[in-house]
Each structure stands twice: as structure tokens, then as C-alpha cells.
Amino acid sequence: MAKITLDNLAHSYLAKPKSENDFALKELNHDWADGEAYALLGASGCGKSTLLNIISGLLHPSQGRILFDGKDVTHAPTAERNIAQVFQFPVVYDTMTVRDNLAFPLRNRGRDEAYIVERVQEIARMIGMEDMLNRKARGLTADAKQKISLGRGMVRKDVNALLFDEPLTVIDPHMKWELRTQLKSLHHEFGHTMIYVTHDQTEALTFADKVVVMYDGRVVQIGTPQELFERPAHTFVGYFIGSPGMNVLPATVSGRVAQVAGQTVDLGADYTATGKVELGVRPEFVTLSQNAGIPARIRRVEDVGRHKIVRLEVAGQEISAIAGEAEDIPADICAVQFAPEGINIYANDWRVTPNGKAAA
Amino acid sequence: MNKTVNQKAWFLVLPVLLLVAFSAVIPLMTVVNYSVQDTFGRNEFFWAGLEWFDEMLHSERMWDALGRQLMFSAIILAIEVPLGIFVALNMPKSGFWASFCLVLMSLPLLIPWNVVGTIWQIFGRVDIGLLGYTLDKIGINYNYTQDIFDAWVTVIVMDVWHWTSLVALLAYAGLQSIPDAYYQAAKIDQASRWSVFRYIELPKMAGVLMIAILLRFMDSFMIYTEPFVVTGGGPGNATTFLSIDLVKMAIGQFDLGPAAAFSLMYFLVIMAISWVFYTVMTTMDKKDGV
Numbered sequence: 001m002a003k004i005t006l007d008n009l010a011h012s013y014l015a016k017p018k019s020e021n022d023f024a025l026k027e028l029n030h031d032w033a034d035g036e037a038y039a040l041l042g043a044s045g046c047g048k049s050t051l052l053n054i055i056s057g058l059l060h061p062s063q064g065r066i067l068f069d070g071k072d073v074t075h076a077p078t079a080e081r082n083i084a085q086v087f088q089f090p091v092v093y094d095t096m097t098v099r100d101n102l103a104f105p106l107r108n109r110g111r112d113e114a115y116i117v118e119r120v121q122e123i124a125r126m127i128g129m130e131d132m133l134n135r136k137a138r139g140l141t142a143d144a145k146q147k148i149s150l151g152r153g154m155v156r157k158d159v160n161a162l163l164f165d166e167p168l169t170v171i172d173p174h175m176k177w178e179l180r181t182q183l184k185s186l187h188h189e190f191g192h193t194m195i196y197v198t199h200d201q202t203e204a205l206t207f208a209d210k211v212v213v214m215y216d217g218r219v220v221q222i223g224t225p226q227e228l229f230e231r232p233a234h235t236f237v238g239y240f241i242g243s244p245g246m247n248v249l250p251a252t253v254s255g256r257v258a259q260v261a262g263q264t265v266d267l268g269a270d271y272t273a274t275g276k277v278e279l280g281v282r283p284e285f286v287t288l289s290q291n292a293g294i295p296a297r298i299r300r301v302e303d304v305g306r307h308k309i310v311r312l313e314v315a316g317q318e319i320s321a322i323a324g325e326a327e328d329i330p331a332d333i334c335a336v337q338f339a340p341e342g343i344n345i346y347a348n349d350w351r352v353t354p355n356g357k358a359a360a
Numbered sequence: 361m362n363k364t365v366n367q368k369a370w371f372l373v374l375p376v377l378l379l380v381a382f383s384a385v386i387p388l389m390t391v392v393n394y395s396v397q398d399t400f401g402r403n404e405f406f407w408a409g410l411e412w413f414d415e416m417l418h419s420e421r422m423w424d425a426l427g428r429q430l431m432f433s434a435i436i437l438a439i440e441v442p443l444g445i446f447v448a449l450n451m452p453k454s455g456f457w458a459s460f461c462l463v464l465m466s467l468p469l470l471i472p473w474n475v476v477g478t479i480w481q482i483f484g485r486v487d488i489g490l491l492g493y494t495l496d497k498i499g500i501n502y503n504y505t506q507d508i509f510d511a512w513v514t515v516i517v518m519d520v521w522h523w524t525s526l527v528a529l530l531a532y533a534g535l536q537s538i539p540d541a542y543y544q545a546a547k548i549d550q551a552s553r554w555s556v557f558r559y560i561e562l563p564k565m566a567g568v569l570m571i572a573i574l575l576r577f578m579d580s581f582m583i584y585t586e587p588f589v590v591t592g593g594g595p596g597n598a599t600t601f602l603s604i605d606l607v608k609m610a611i612g613q614f615d616l617g618p619a620a621a622f623s624l625m626y627f628l629v630i631m632a633i634s635w636v637f638y639t640v641m642t643t644m645d646k647k648d649g650v
Contacts, residue, residue, distance in 0.1 A: 056544075056548070058544050058547070077547070078544070078547040078548055079547055079548070079550045083548065084548060085544065085545070085548055087541035087544070087545065088541070089539060089541060091539075091541050091542050091545040093559040093560065093563075094563050095559060095563045096559060104549055104551070104555075104559075105548075105549040105550065108549055108550040108551055108552065108555065109550055149545065152545075152549065153548075
């Protein structure tokens with residue numbers, strides 16, 4: 001296990017990147033703490049796989065360094081980094097038995113057979129495949145194959161980190177839960193450093209201690225699921241996390257109040273914001289009103305079972321509000337109100353810290 | 361539910377039946393017809409029963425030809441399959457040179473058989489051919505018209521030149537279908553180059569390689585034009601393969617009965633071997649699936 005440090009790291013797939021837009025991964029400094037479970041979350045093409053491949057050594061960065069426990073491995077080949085990776089599509093050696101699959105990385109490293117037998121047995125117990133050891137890997141289900149590739153990674157005791165590249169994409173929905181739970185308990189039990197790439201917020205939020213949200217080649221926020229929910233640092237985080245995502249409305253801010261659609265909104269804190277100023281509020285903090293507030297018109301109501309999602313139009317823009325399942329929604333709703341504790345202010349898409357408070 | 365019986369549906373099968381009848385069944389039946397009769401010319405035929413089959417089964421000439429044929433197929437498979445795989449492994453995976461190699465590799469496949477024969481017939485001639493002349497000048501005694509070994513080498517090299525591309529292209533297609541993740545996983549597992557070939561590339565190529573082997577086996581087992589043009593089956597009978605012998609018998613000597621019996625057995629052997637291949641391939645597919 002190791003601490004992984006990214007120092008000034010950036011990558012471009014072009015030989016001679018001219019502007020910042022040519023970089024698939026923009027300059028980044030970050031420490032991945034030893035033994036923590038991270039999720040790399042972002043939409044397709046945001047650079048998360050690029051970052052993962054740089055850490056695993058399948059890709060060499062255009063600039064910057066990557067260190068494992070302080071040792072520079074920027075140009076070290078994959079084999080020397082001692083990492084394990086589970087890919088989107090299960091990679092198993094079809095013609096080998098499950099046992100040989102698990103033993104393969106150890107055999108290639110010339111460990112003695114007695115140790116291998118013992119270790120394979122141990123791993124098979126951890127991933128719950130003891131009774132399948134003598135079966136050929138070909139013909140197993142996708143989730144079993146994915147477990148084998150995870151086992152192949154964990155079989156080496158000295159593995160520095162376990163990397164997952166959207167590992168549940170091809171798994172049936174009911175197995176996804178089981179595998180994710182299993183992965184989490186393995187993490188608790190053995191404390192591997194884990195980096196998990198996904199575009200599924202549920203996967204990221206349930207799996208990780210810390211979620212790293214990426215947008216357009218840049219890390220926009222690193223935080224616990226709660227921080228991402230309550231204080232999204234970038235409008236993208238607000239919109240990407242949550243279901244439905246955060247409402248973002250153009251606003252003008254002066255001190256403790258903002259003007260939205262011609263109405264005054266209490267912010268609960270003092271802000272100084274310039275540039276393109278927007279107000280972000282999650283649907284959970286939007287309440288419907290029959291008289292006072294920002295004028296709004298109901299477009300439709302979606303009942304998702306545990307609550308209702310109300311879609312409204314405010315100044316020509318659609319916003320969402322969440323109402324309780326039992327709540328009755330009167331037809332004469334004509335306004336919405338925002339709870340001050342749920343409001344964040346953004347300037348040029350980045351969150352503005354209220355005056356007098358330390359940066360989050 | 362009651363099924364409606366409608367015998368008119370048979371008419372729908374009729375076109376196919378007619379087509380197959382004229383393209384395969386009727387010609388084959390004429391051969392069967394010849395194989396059980398004898399003739400002394402003037403279009404008079406006599407019933408001979410299974411005599412010709414009996415004679416052919418005890419004919420040394422046919423067994424010798426079959427022996428040469430099997431040896432030829434075995435040798436070209438032993439060369440073309442590994443060589444084709446080797447070429448495929450070393451071809452560029454993408455970009456200009458990949459397309460270039462693909463075009464280059466498919467060129468020999470586009471040349472008609474008798475042209476290939478003619479090219480090598482001239483290429484190997486000691487008096488004017490580039491190969492024959494060069495070998496002769498550097499002191500190697502080479503003459504495919506007189507030396508049995510030289511004749512075999514020429515015919516085999518010619519077939520390898522003509523058909524290795526097919527194996528290479530099929531193997532290349534198999535290799536291209538392997539996702540990058542497999543190679544990355546192998547790197548992480550510290551697999552050796554040999555392990556990558558043995559446990560990733562070969563299993564993924566197995567399906568197309570079986571097709572390549574089947575195609576190359578059937579083609580080489582029926583080979584006629586190229587050796588006929590180059591050596592004419594000689595020196596002596598050294599390169600007289602089954603087809604060449606069959607044509608000699610049927611057209612040259614006009615022994616229609618024995619030739620017909622011979623070709624029927626030839627046909628059955630090819631059918632039997634293809635069936636074995638087919639069975640092996642489908643069981644492999646079944647194991648692959650699920």
C-alpha cells in the first residue's frame with residue numbers, strides 16, 4: 001500500500017499541445033492517501049480514464065511527476081509499479097481455470113508453489129469463489145469474471161493500489177449492489193488504497209470515502225459525499241450530483257440578498273460576487289408557495305415513489321423542487337421559495353465563499 | 361392450436377430443389393452412373409457393379425497419390441499456419457502501414473492459379489528464370505524438372521507464397537478483435553511475451569485459425585492447376601497429386617469407370633475431413649459461448 005502523489009500532472013494526447021484546451025487532463029496536484037477509497041466521478045470524456053491510466057503506467061503524462069510513497073515512478077513501466085487494475089470489460093484468461101487465473105501474477109513473479117497455493121486459497125475465500133477454483137474461466141458470468149480480475153489484483157500482498165475502471169458497467173443491476181458491497185467490505189477489511197472510476201454517482205457516493213469530481217479535464221472538487229451535496233464547489237458538481245441536480249439561476253448579489261427574476265432572495269450569509277453570478281439551490285431546498293416568493297409555474301409533477309419531483313418554470317428556465325410523497329400539490333402554486341441554508345452562490349461557475357467564513 | 365395442413369407449401373421448396381438438382385445432384389449422379397459401368401467406346405455401357413471401387417481401393421497408383429497428397433497438405437499447413445500467425449503478429453495494428461500491409465498481403469490472393477503456376481514455372485527455370493538462374497550461378501544444383509526434391513520444394517514454396525496471406529489475414533482479424541484491456545492486464549500481471557501469446561492471443565485467434573486451417577486443407581487437398589502448370593506432375597509421378605492423377609485417368613486415358621469411382625471416394629474423403637473440422641469448430645464455439 002502506498003500514498004500516491006500527483007505533482008503538476010497534466011496530459012495531452014497531442015504531440016505539441018498549444019493551448020489549455022488541447023489537454024485531456026489539466027494541471028493537477030493531489031495526494032491520494034494510503035488506504036483510502038476514492039471515486040473518480042465525471043461524465044464520459046472528462047479525463048478520468050486518462051488519469052487512471054497515468055497512475056497505472058499505461059500512459060505517460062506530458063508533464064509533471066507521479067510518486068508512490070515519495071518515489072518517482074513517472075516513467076516506470078506498469079509492471080514495476082505493482083498496482084492492480086480491474087477493467088470495464090472483465091479480463092480473464094479464458095483457457096485457464098479460476099485457480100490458474102488467480103495464481104498467474106504470482107507465477108509470473110516466480111513465487112514458490114506452496115506460497116501460491118496458500119495465497120490463492122485465501123483470495124478465493126475473500127472473493128467467495130472457493131467452490132469454483134477448478135472450473136475453466138471461460139463461460140463464467142460477467143460478475144464472476146470481474147471477481148476473478150479483482151482477485152488477480154489482490155493476490156499480490158505488496159500491491160500499491162487497486163484501480164477500477166468502471167468495473168460494474170457490464171454487470172446485471174441486482175449483482176451490482178452485491179459486488180459493490182463486497183468491494184466495500186474488502187476495503188474495510190484489508191485497507192487497500194482504491195481508486196474507482198465511474199460516471200454513476202450512486203456508485204461513487206456509496207463506495208468512496210472521498211469523491212473526486214472531474215469536469216472537462218479538470219478536478220473540480222474533492223470531498224466527502226456530504227460536502228459534494230451541500231457545498232458543490234462548481235456548478236457542474238451541483239448539476240451532476242443529486243437527482244435531479246441543483247437548480248442554477250442567474251442572479252445579482254449584493255451583500256446578504258440576491259435578485260432572482262426580479263425578486264429578492266435572502267441568502268443567509270454575506271457574499272461578494274462579480275462576473276457571471278448565479279444562484280444554486282438543490283431541489284430539496286425549494287419550497288412551493290401559493291402567495292409569496294419568486295413567480296413560478298408548474299409544468300409537470302413526476303412521482304418517483306418515495307417523493308415527488310415538481311418541474312416548474314421560473315423566468316423562462318426550468319427548475320425542480322422535491323415534495324414529500326404524501327404532500328398535496330395545489331393547482332394554484334404560483335411561486336417558490338429557497339431555504340437560505342441550501343443556497344450557494346457561484347461566480348463564473350465556481351462557488352463563492354461567504355465573507356467572514358474560512359474557505360471550505 | 362390446430363395446424364393447417366397445406367401441401368401446396370411444397371411448391372415453395374421447388375426452386376431450391378431444382379437449383380440444387382442441376383448444380384449438384386444431377387452432375388454427381390452421372391459420375392455415380394459412370395462408376396458402376398464399363399465401356400469399350402461407341403457409347404455402349406455394361407454393368408460393372410462395385411468392381412471399379414474394388415479395383416481403385418487396391419490400386420497402388422491411387423494410394424501413392426493419396427500419400428503424396430496428404431504429405432503435401434501436411435507440409436503446407438505446417439508452414440503456412442505458423443508463418444501466417446507470425447506475420448499477423450508483426451503487422452502494424454493501425455495507421456498507414458497497416459493498410460499498406462493489408463493490401464500487400466492480399467495481392468497474392470488475387471492472382472489466378474494458372475498465372476501463379478506460370479510465374480513460378482518461369483521464375484524457377486535455370487536458363488531464363490531469376491530464381492533458377494541465380495541458384496545455378498551461385499553453385500546450387502537446382503532443377504525442378506529433373507530432381508524430385510527440387511520439384512517438391514518449388515511446389516511447396518509456390519503454395520506458401522500464394523496462400524500464407526490468407527492465414528495471416530484471418531489471424532490478423534482475430535488479433536484485432538482483442539480489446540486493449542487484455543494486453544494492459546497482462547502487463548500488470550507481468551506476463552511474458554510467450555504467456556501473452558499462449559493465454560490471450562492464441563485462444564482469441566482459435567476460431568479464425570480453425571477456419572484458416574479448414575480452408576487451406578481443403579484447397580491444398582484439391583490442388584490441381586499450379587503443380588500441373590509447373591511440373592505437370594513430374595518428374596515421373598513425384599508431384600502427381602490426387603486431382604492430377606484423376607484428370608490423367610479420366611481425360612488422358614479415358615478410363616471413365618475407374619476415374620468416376622476414384623472421384624467419388626475422393627469426394628467422400630474431403631466430406632469426412634470437413635465434417636470432422638466442422639464438428640470440432642462448433643464444439644469450440646459452444647464452449648466459448650454461455
